Amino acid sequence: MAKVTIDGIEVEVADGTTILNAARQIGGDVVPPAMCYYSSLKETGGKCRVCLVKVTQGSAKDPRPMPKLVASCRTPVMDGMVVQNISSAEVLEARKGVVEFLLLNHPLDCPICDQAGECDLQNLAYEHGAAKTRYEEERRTFEKIDIGDKIKLHMTRCILCYRCTFVADQLTNNRVHGVLNRGDASEISTYIEKAVDNDFSGNMIDVCPVGALTDKTFRFKSRVWFTKPLDAHRDCPTCSGKVVLWTKGEEVLRVSARKDQYGEVKEFICNECRYDHKNMKDWVVEGPRHIERNSVISQNHYEKIDLQKLKLEVDRQLTFQKGKQLPQSNTSQA
Amino acid sequence: MGKKLLLEHINVPGIETFEVYRKQGGYASVEKALKTMTPDAVTEEVKKSGLRGRGGAGFPAGMKWSFLDRKSEKPRYLVCNADESEPGTFKDRYLMEKIPHILVEGMITSSFALGARTSYIYVRGEYMYVIRILEKAIAEAYANGFLGKNILGTDYSLDLYVQPGAGAYICGEETALLESLEGKRGNPRLKPPFPAIAGLYASPTVVNNVETIAAVVPIVNMGGDEYAKIGIGKSTGTKLISASGHINKPGVYEIELGLPVEEFIYSDEYCGGIWKGRKLKACVPGGSSVPILPGELLLKTAKGEQRLMTYESLSDGGFVSGSMLGSGGFIVYDETACIVRNLWTFARFYHHESCGQCSPCREGTGWMEKVLHRIEHGHGQASDIDLLVDVAKKIEGNTICPLGDAAAWPVASAIRHFREEFEFHVKHPEKVVNPKHFEITPFVSERVAVIG
Numbered sequence: 001m002a003k004v005t006i007d008g009i010e011v012e013v014a015d016g017t018t019i020l021n022a023a024r025q026i027g028g029d030v031v032p033p034a035m036c037y038y039s040s041l042k043e044t045g046g047k048c049r050v051c052l053v054k055v056t057q058g059s060a061k062d063p064r065p066m067p068k069l070v071a072s073c074r075t076p077v078m079d080g081m082v083v084q085n086i087s088s089a090e091v092l093e094a095r096k097g098v099v100e101f102l103l104l105n106h107p108l109d110c111p112i113c114d115q116a117g118e119c120d121l122q123n124l125a126y127e128h129g130a131a132k133t134r135y136e137e138e139r140r141t142f143e144k145i146d147i148g149d150k151i152k153l154h155m156t157r158c159i160l161c162y163r164c165t166f167v168a169d170q171l172t173n174n175r176v177h178g179v180l181n182r183g184d185a186s187e188i189s190t191y192i193e194k195a196v197d198n199d200f201s202g203n204m205i206d207v208c209p210v211g212a213l214t215d216k217t218f219r220f221k222s223r224v225w226f227t228k229p230l231d232a233h234r235d236c237p238t239c240s241g242k243v244v245l246w247t248k249g250e251e252v253l254r255v256s257a258r259k260d261q262y263g264e265v266k267e268f269i270c271n272e273c274r275y276d277h278k279n280m281k282d283w284v285v286e287g288p289r290h291i292e293r294n295s296v297i298s299q300n301h302y303e304k305i306d307l308q309k310l311k312l313e314v315d316r317q318l319t320f321q322k323g324k325q326l327p328q329s330n331t332s333q334a
Numbered sequence: 335m336g337k338k339l340l341l342e343h344i345n346v347p348g349i350e351t352f353e354v355y356r357k358q359g360g361y362a363s364v365e366k367a368l369k370t371m372t373p374d375a376v377t378e379e380v381k382k383s384g385l386r387g388r389g390g391a392g393f394p395a396g397m398k399w400s401f402l403d404r405k406s407e408k409p410r411y412l413v414c415n416a417d418e419s420e421p422g423t424f425k426d427r428y429l430m431e432k433i434p435h436i437l438v439e440g441m442i443t444s445s446f447a448l449g450a451r452t453s454y455i456y457v458r459g460e461y462m463y464v465i466r467i468l469e470k471a472i473a474e475a476y477a478n479g480f481l482g483k484n485i486l487g488t489d490y491s492l493d494l495y496v497q498p499g500a501g502a503y504i505c506g507e508e509t510a511l512l513e514s515l516e517g518k519r520g521n522p523r524l525k526p527p528f529p530a531i532a533g534l535y536a537s538p539t540v541v542n543n544v545e546t547i548a549a550v551v552p553i554v555n556m557g558g559d560e561y562a563k564i565g566i567g568k569s570t571g572t573k574l575i576s577a578s579g580h581i582n583k584p585g586v587y588e589i590e591l592g593l594p595v596e597e598f599i600y601s602d603e604y605c606g607g608i609w610k611g612r613k614l615k616a617c618v619p620g621g622s623s624v625p626i627l628p629g630e631l632l633l634k635t636a637k638g639e640q641r642l643m644t645y646e647s648l649s650d651g652g653f654v655s656g657s658m659l660g661s662g663g664f665i666v667y668d669e670t671a672c673i674v675r676n677l678w679t680f681a682r683f684y685h686h687e688s689c690g691q692c693s694p695c696r697e698g699t700g701w702m703e704k705v706l707h708r709i710e711h712g713h714g715q716a717s718d719i720d721l722l723v724d725v726a727k728k729i730e731g732n733t734i735c736p737l738g739d740a741a742a743w744p745v746a747s748a749i750r751h752f753r754e755e756f757e758f759h760v761k762h763p764e765k766v767v768n769p770k771h772f773e774i775t776p777f778v779s780e781r782v783a784v785i786g
């Protein structure tokens with residue numbers, strides 16, 4: 001076990017736990033955002049750099065600080081480590097820089113993007129980004145392509161988190177897509193647009209943090225916040241069969257896997273559940289899906305709204321955006 | 335004349351052949367090491383020599399070797415980094431082209447010290463003709479019993495392979511190189527683990543530059559202590575410098591570390607002074623990734639001390655008034671050079687070469703290039719200069735591998751030392767429309783006219 005202090009809050013975690021996962025055990029504001037790390041996919045992380053944190057004390061044995069900010073998703077904790085996330089102005093500044101970089105060539109076509117409302121990049125930019133762009137050059141664009149008959153790739157929106165390639169590597173038996181070219185000309189592609197055709201390929205859609213990979217069977221059917229998400233399951237021979245149905249009236253518009261509070265799928269679903277059972281009768285409905293994130297999806301939510309909680313959340317976001325940090329008691333250095 | 339250890343026999347006709355190289359005393363280090371020394375004793379000599387990595391970072395070679403995980407059950411590898419792609423650096427090519435056997439010899443002696451049974455030389459794809467030269471040298475070494483099974487009748491065996499890269503600067507970064515060598519996309523790995531623990535095929539691996547490995551030959555021959563007597567302080571031995579730019583005698587020079595920078599530029603033994611009788615304006619002393627220095631700060635440190643060709647002296651003053659020895663790519667600019675144009679060229683390079691894995695480098699390098707393109711072509715705004723500084727700062731230190739830093743440092747240093755020149759481009763676009771602007775009227779003269 002290792003004791004680690006993050007933004008003044010101490011937590012004890014198993015050896016080998018990353019700083020990010022230690023912070024998730026604490027929960028709340030001290031959890032760094034993550035755009036490329038995905039807990040249920042091996043080897044993800046380290047790329048987007050939004051999870052950068054400052055290690056002010058390496059460990060109890062070797063208390064020297066780390067010379068640079070580190071990617072919390074890939075840096076294991078050491079016993080006695082002291083970490084600053086939102087209590088470090090340097091971290092917040094660097095993170096703002098990363099968000100700016102991620103948005104630099106992003107088309108910002110949210111009004112016509114299916115991911116709007118459930119997009120990690122939107123949420124990230126809302127909490128950490130600047131209101132204005134300093135980028136005056138032309139943005140990079142790519143042609144839209146079909147990856148198989150069910151997935152549309154809108155490369156222009158991709159942030160190159162590589163999650164979808166790890167899905168292909170780890171969940172399917174044959175990866176036929178990957179990253180071509182380099183630098184800002186890199187693109188996710190199936191070589192010669194070869195179809196991605198296997199039982200679990202649809203999970204790429206769910207792991208994509210932005211609207212680069214979208215479900216062709218759902219494209220342009222509805223804004224997500226006009227749908228009602230329901231937890232449902234069926235007896236499936238291939239996967240757990242536990243899904244979310246995105247419904248309008250009696251109609252099932254989309255089927256997706258269930259995401260946790262960090263937007264991550266823990267139980268991936270098969271393509272049959274995802275694409276071939278768009279009928280309420282095929283499913284045992286468990287009840288309304290609770291959307292924890294402060295996403296617009298909750299806007300038209302039929303769940304009873306807890307006004308008290310909502311007010312607290314709004315206050316939290318307002319103070320956060322003002323750049324105000326945690327109360328002094330939290331940030332005092334251990 | 336400074337001492338020559340690597341290039342001593344470079345002008346002997348036929349030195350690229352095994353026969354002539356051997357006649358000049360070649361492969362003595364292999365004989366000495368395999369027949370009279372233990373692997374650890376060879377490593378010990380390299381440690382004593384104070385040899386520092388010649389690929390750019392200057393990390394002590396002996397220390398790197400001692401980090402190699404020797405307890406692991408897995409095979410150990412030595413990989414020679416011959417990806418040489420840093421703009422301004424061409425010394426490894428010269429060495430491999432002219433005297434390939436010194437690298438082959440160094441690989442055998444070093445592999446023995448590290449206990450590697452299979453070793454690789456990873457050469458950038460553009461050096462195809464060099465690859466043929468190396469392959470011929472390796473074949474000769476096999477034919478003469480210096481490679482293969484039971485070298486020189488000992489129980490040490492080694493196979494040596496040459497692997498061409500496919501033309502990516504990033505594959506010179508050691509972990510990207512290993513990925514590429516394994517046949518994958520050349521993306522740098524996240525560290526730790528370092529190659530000494532999990533490198534090629536997740537096995538303990540040492541990656542060293544061509545020149546570092548070649549230097550092992552004289553070190554074993556003369557002894558580490560003797561080698562350490564050359565040079566000053568922690569900068570021991572000789573170093574190959576690729577001298578280019580506005581000098582009378584561009585080329586590859588072997589210098590004893592500790593040579594005054596001024597002597598290197600102006601003496602006839604080396605660069606022979608600035609060409610066309612012009613004045614020295616600036617210099618990038620260690621390859622495109624290191625900070626640029628104006629002439630005054632190149633010859634003397636901010637403290638007024640004479641600047642020497644050593645790791646320490648060139649970095650004296652840190653990033654405020656110093657630079658780095660880096661890979662020894664010494665690029666000299668005379669008064670007609672345009673700092674903005676030069677920086678734009680470098681920025682174009684880094685933008686083109688970023689692997690694209692991490693967002694600050696992928697997006698930031700392109701952004702800097704575009705802004706610099708605008709300024710150089712007379713479309714810049716005053717705010718662009720600070721914007722560049724800020725973008726560079728947001729990249730620096732926040733990326734997976736040092737390419738991000740390498741792209742940021744030149745920007746930060748050029749603006750730090752030559753801000754007036756950037757401002758001039760913004761304020762007087764009409765004066766910079768001609769791409770040869772400062773060749774016609776150098777900035778020093780423009781400055782008097784415009785700024786006063």
Ligand SMILES: Cc1cc2nc3c(=O)[nH]c(=O)nc-3n(C[C@H](O)[C@H](O)[C@H](O)COP(=O)(O)O)c2cc1C
Pocket residue numbers: 386387388389390391392393395415416417418419420503504505506507508509541542543544546547735736737740
């Ligand atoms: C972007 C990048 C490019 C590099 N290119 C080279 C190269 O072409 N040759 C080289 O020897 N080292 C290069 N390096 C340094 C290597 O990562 C590594 O430090 C070096 O090969 C170690 O050898 P040394 O200790 O003998 O210098 C590069 C580093 C970076 C970050």
Ligand code: SF4
Pocket residue numbers: 157158159160161162163164165188204207208209210212213
């Ligand atoms: S398509 Fe989506 S999941 Fe794949 S790399 Fe791009 S952003 Fe990530």
Ligand code: SF4
Pocket residue numbers: 504521522687688689690691692693695696733734735736737738739
């Ligand atoms: S810093 Fe640049 S080259 Fe290095 S890993 Fe990141 S994107 Fe690739």
Ligand code: FES
Pocket residue numbers: 033034035036037045046047048049050051052071072073074
């Ligand atoms: S989540 Fe850690 S670098 Fe992307």
